[in-house]
Amino acid sequence: MERSIVIIGGGLAGLAAGCYGRMNGYATTIYEMHSMPGGVCTAWKRKGYTIDGAVNWVVGTQPDGAFHRFWEELGAAQNWSIHNHERFLIVEDAEGRAFTVYCDADQLEAHMLGIAPEDSGPIRELTGAIRRASKLSMPVDKPAELFGVIDMVKMIGALPVQSFMKKWSKLTVGAFAARFKSPFLREVFPRAFGSDSPMIMVVMMLAWQHGKAAGYIIGGALALVSSIERRYLELGGTVHYNARVEKILVEDDRAVGIRLADGSEHRADWVISAADGRTTIFDMLDGKYVDREIKERYDNPRLFQPLVYVSIGVNHEPAGLPTSIAGLLYPLETPITIAGKEEWTMCVRSYSFDPTLTPEGKNVLIVQYESDYDYWSALRREPARYAAEKERIVSEVVARLEERFPEISGRIEMTDVATPITWERYTGNWRGAYEGWMFDAKSFSSSMRKTLPGLRNFYMAGQWVNPGGGIPTAVMSGNHTVQLICNKDGRRFVTSLPEAGGKGG
Numbered sequence: 395m396e397r398s399i400v401i402i403g404g405g406l407a408g409l410a411a412g413c414y415g416r417m418n419g420y421a422t423t424i425y426e427m428h429s430m431p432g433g434v435c436t437a438w439k440r441k442g443y444t445i446d447g448a449v450n451w452v453v454g455t456q457p458d459g460a461f462h463r464f465w466e467e468l469g470a471a472q473n474w475s476i477h478n479h480e481r482f483l484i485v486e487d488a489e490g491r492a493f494t495v496y497c498d499a500d501q502l503e504a505h506m507l508g509i510a511p512e513d514s515g516p517i518r519e520l521t522g523a524i525r526r527a528s529k530l531s532m533p534v535d536k537p538a539e540l541f542g543v544i545d546m547v548k549m550i551g552a553l554p555v556q557s558f559m560k561k562w563s564k565l566t567v568g569a570f571a572a573r574f575k576s577p578f579l580r581e582v583f584p585r586a587f588g589s590d591s592p593m594i595m596v597v598m599m600l601a602w603q604h605g606k607a608a609g610y611i612i613g614g615a616l617a618l619v620s621s622i623e624r625r626y627l628e629l630g631g632t633v634h635y636n637a638r639v640e641k642i643l644v645e646d647d648r649a650v651g652i653r654l655a656d657g658s659e660h661r662a663d664w665v666i667s668a669a670d671g672r673t674t675i676f677d678m679l680d681g682k683y684v685d686r687e688i689k690e691r692y693d694n695p696r697l698f699q700p701l702v703y704v705s706i707g708v709n710h711e712p713a714g715l716p717t718s719i720a721g722l723l724y725p726l727e728t729p730i731t732i733a734g735k736e737e738w739t740m741c742v743r744s745y746s747f748d749p750t751l752t753p754e755g756k757n758v759l760i761v762q763y764e765s766d767y768d769y770w771s772a773l774r775r776e777p778a779r780y781a782a783e784k785e786r787i788v789s790e791v792v793a794r795l796e797e798r799f800p801e802i803s804g805r806i807e808m809t810d811v812a813t814p815i816t817w818e819r820y821t822g823n824w825r826g827a828y829e830g831w832m833f834d835a836k837s838f839s840s841s842m843r844k845t846l847p848g849l850r851n852f853y854m855a856g857q858w859v860n861p862g863g864g865i866p867t868a869v870m871s872g873n874h875t876v877q878l879i880c881n882k883d884g885r886r887f888v889t890s891l892p893e894a895g896g897k898g899g
């Protein structure tokens with residue numbers, strides 16, 4: 395008889411687990427609480443404008459690079475069209491001087507040397523690291539749990555790479571920026587990347603850009619998710635939307651299925667939760683399968699700070715707003731108060747590079763701020779005040795944008811605001827932490843367990859067991875989870891391509 399897997403959550407990790415489960419002959423059923431797949435990798439339409447809520451850059455868009463194979467197997471890469479940005483970010487100071495973080499390391503080096511020739515030492519050290527990192531290949535094909543002797547030997551061979559990684563992981567952006575003699579670079583560099591972030595994050599992000607390994611998928615989240623959902627259905631998988639899982643059924647410390655909010659029970663040989671970690675561990679399993687490490691992590695969470703995400707549809711393309719991955723970051727003369735905090739800068743992103751998101755000549759601008767979950771959670775209990783606060787934020791953002799880009803006045807056709815509560819409500823992610831656990835130097839070099847102590851036939855997948863989250867990591871995690879299940883079931887893990895037939899894993 396066919397072995398079966400129930401998958402909780404139809405985000406990218408759940409969809410990928412479903413696809414790889416089908417490729418390996420399992421009967422798979424995904425239960426997704428929302429009316430559509432994708433989870434946080436999503437977009438929404440307002441007045442003819444599509445607001446993309448996730449895809450800025452996706453690792454694996456370069457055919458030779460790490461992760462690309464997943465995108466091919468999941469049916470995403472076959473028809474996609476990739477846009478590689480020239481700029482990662484532009485940061486301005488109060489005098490209007492700009493630091494452009496170019497995606498190409500040579501261009502970045504020339505630009506930075508033009509700004510501060512006296513800083514050639516740290517500048518060349520940075521761009522050298524970017525070039526070197528762009529040539530590194532990441533071991534993504536297999537979960538660490540299945541590493542054998544050959545993999546270990548390969549790891550020893552990779553020791554110089556590990557010491558390179560360690561060096562840049564230990565260094566914060568703030569500490570690196572302190573090496574610049576130029577007061578301008580010392581000011582703008584930490585503003586670009588966050589003073590406390592590990593430098594390895596900057597080096598890797600820019601290395602992927604330098605190697606054109608992490609482009610933007612034209613059509614954004616909707617294009618990416620719909621191609622993977624299609625692949626899952628073509629592989630014969632089953633998915634139920636509007637199906638909220640309330641409990642994971644357990645018999646003799648073995649997961650045997652799930653119970654939905656409508657009371658129906660669905661049994662399977664294996665259960666994968668690709669949903670939010672807190673709900674899975676403490677609600678669906680009543681906190682019965684935890685140890686000190688898990689308790690400590692959830693008692694003192696270091697999560698992604700949730701967002702206030704303001705989108706503006708304009709019947710115009712503002713001049714002086716070059717497209718980039720992360721936007722134009724500039725200081726404000728008058729701050730905007732969001733969740734009680736005065737914000738003295740604004741970062742605005744233009745989506746004019748993706749013609750599928752708007753009718754011709756129109757454009758979506760997005761301004762986002764990290765915000766305080768508790769503030770929004772309390773405000774949500776008073777719907778009128780919550781709505782009024784969103785309105786106030788929109789009008790303040792619009793006013794500041796009009797100061798900078800006067801030509802958009804009278805041409806704004808759509809506004810929209812998502813808050814930390816929006817992410818919590820639609821995707822279940824704890825405290826609106828849209829990418830789960832914060833990425834730091836420690837999590838870069840360590841991995842989290844995908845099992846819970848004492849519970850058999852159960853795995854977790856997705857961003858709540860992969861610190862730092864991310865689109866490619868989510869699909870890799872779905873793949874790895876099925877590899878672990880195949881291993882337990884004594885099956886050889888295999889993968890296939892949509893048209894070209896089977897391929898060994």
Ligand SMILES: Cc1cc2nc3c(=O)[nH]c(=O)nc-3n(C[C@H](O)[C@H](O)[C@H](O)COP(=O)(O)OP(=O)(O)OC[C@H]3O[C@@H](n4cnc5c(N)ncnc54)[C@H](O)[C@@H]3O)c2cc1C
Nearest residue numbers: 403405406407427433434450451639822856857863864865
């Ligand atoms: C604004 C923004 C920008 C981003 N930019 C990028 C980027 O440029 N590049 C990048 O790589 N990543 C980016 N990310 C991150 C990336 O989108 C996520 O890390 C990734 O999509 C997470 O996938 P997941 O499947 O692990 O989790 P999720 O997407 O959270 O999926 C979990 C799913 O489980 C469902 N669920 C929850 N509870 C239940 C339940 N009880 N019953 C049934 N279903 C349930 C949810 O509805 C959801 O569909 C961005 C995210 C955001 C929000």
